[in-house]
Amino acid sequence: MEQWNPKGSPQAAVTFIEEVLNQLAELAAAKGYRALATTLMMAALDAARAAAGPPDKPS
Numbered sequence: 471m472e473q474w475n476p477k478g479s480p481q482a483a484v485t486f487i488e489e490v491l492n493q494l495a496e497l498a499a500a501k502g503y504r505a506l507a508t509t510l511m512m513a514a515l516d517a518a519r520a521a522a523g524p525p526d527k528p529s
Contacts, residue, residue: 481521488517 474486495510 481523484517484521488514488521491517 475482478486491510491514495507495514498504498507498510
């Protein structure tokens with residue numbers, strides 16, 4: 471995982487948060503905390519959507 475860059479772009483910040491959430495979800499799953507792992511994965515998915523930006527408008 472890359473080190474946090476406070477001067478990075480908003481998209482870079484969201485990507486960093488997504489990576490952290492994914493790692494926490496993997497740890498929670500390994501420890502048997504399924505509900506927590508699921509919640510963290512959903513948060514990571516939301517972060518990924520935010521990093522992707524708004525959807526393209528149909529032409």
